[in-house]
Amino acid sequence: MEVKQPDLKWNGTPQKLDSDDTKNSIQHHMAHPSWDIYEVHAFHRDSNGWFGVGYNYFVEFNGDIYEGRGDRVGAHVAGWNDRSYGVGYQGYLHSDSTGHDQQMTDEQVESGAWINAKLLKDNPHLSLDDIIGHNDVSATACPGNNFRMDELRERTQQILDDCPVEEIESQLEKKKVKLEEAEAKLDKKASKIVALEDEIKQLKEDKDQLEEGKDQLEQIIKSQEDELDERDKEISKLKNKIETTKKAHKEDVRDLKKEKDELAEALENDIKALQRQNDELEEEIKKLKAQLGEKVELDLVTALKFVVEAVKQAFSKGRD
Numbered sequence: 418m419e420v421k422q423p424d425l426k427w428n429g430t431p432q433k434l435d436s437d438d439t440k441n442s443i444q445h446h447m448a449h450p451s452w453d454i455y456e457v458h459a460f461h462r463d464s465n466g467w468f469g470v471g472y473n474y475f476v477e478f479n480g481d482i483y484e485g486r487g488d489r490v491g492a493h494v495a496g497w498n499d500r501s502y503g504v505g506y507q508g509y510l511h512s513d514s515t516g517h518d519q520q521m522t523d524e525q526v527e528s529g530a531w532i533n534a535k536l537l538k539d540n541p542h543l544s545l546d547d548i549i550g551h552n553d554v555s556a557t558a559c560p561g562n563n564f565r566m567d568e569l570r571e572r573t574q575q576i577l578d579d580c581p582v583e584e585i586e587s588q589l590e591k592k593k594v595k596l597e598e599a600e601a602k603l604d605k606k607a608s609k610i611v612a613l614e615d616e617i618k619q620l621k622e623d624k625d626q627l628e629e630g631k632d633q634l635e636q637i638i639k640s641q642e643d644e645l646d647e648r649d650k651e652i653s654k655l656k657n658k659i660e661t662t663k664k665a666h667k668e669d670v671r672d673l674k675k676e677k678d679e680l681a682e683a684l685e686n687d688i689k690a691l692q693r694q695n696d697e698l699e700e701e702i703k704k705l706k707a708q709l710g711e712k713v714e715l716d717l718v719t720a721l722k723f724v725v726e727a728v729k730q731a732f733s734k735g736r737d
């Protein structure tokens with residue numbers, strides 16, 4: 418048995434189903450007595466406006482199985498599409514007052530069992546009980562009271578039981594691959610954790626270094642502040658010194674002025690005294706001059722007298 422690939426034109430591409438998250442395989446009939454995969458596809462795409470046929474697989478009367486959405490998200494039960502597979506069956510498999518009384522064919526039971534067995538094998542977390550009808554999850558007649566659900570499940574179990582060794586091995590291989598993928602994911606996460614731990618360690622070291630640097634800076638700032646304080650002290654000392662020197666200088670100037678005034682006064686007194694002495698001396702000189710003048714006059718008289726006497730004597734000798 419095989420799944421056929423119909424030649425369908427899609428109106429877009431549905432998302433992939435997360436196969437780890439699938440819960441059920443849900444069975445539907447088409448509620449139409451004759452539509453095949455192409456007609457269902459056209460109806461779902463053009464009338465419903467979907468990407469295309471809503472079922473993941475479609476089983477026709479003769480047992481042909483067609484892939485619809487396959488392993489992509491279907492459109493068959495609102496709220497269940499992204500966690501279930503939908504298997505559609507050709508026909509109106511329901512007897513009701515409308516007069517329909519179409520039966521599910523043996524080929525449909527066989528092919529339905531085969532595709533469900535395949536889904537269970539491909540999704541090992543699914544079991545026989547997960548094969549359900551649309552009416553198990555919604556208020557609907559689908560897949561119809563002529564749908565042979567019990568037989569389908571029974572046959573599915575038989576197919577699974579008859580599963581040849583190679584298939585079991587291939588299932589095991591698939592599981593192994595999945596396991597390895599999971600392990601690889603775990604390894605990746607573990608190495609990410611290690612990398613994160615390294616990063617955290619590095620960040621801690623950086624933080625320690627920064628704190629150390631901060632301490633050093635604080636010490637430098639403190640020593641500079643101390644130095645500034647020291648300088649301030651020196652400056653105020655110098656200011657005091659300058660102030661003191663200025664004061665002393667002012668006092669010196671005052672003393673010098675006083676001294677100068679005293680000297681000037683003494684000098685003036687000296688000059689006055691000298692003046693007085695000078696006046697006295699001049700007075701004395703005058704007196705002396707006067708005395709001297711009298712004396713000279715006297716001397717002249719005496720001299721004249723002498724000359725007169727001498728002349729008289731000369732004259733008298735000459736006469737002798």
Ligand SMILES: [Zn+2]
Pocket residue numbers: 444445446493551557559560
């Ligand atoms: Zn349905």
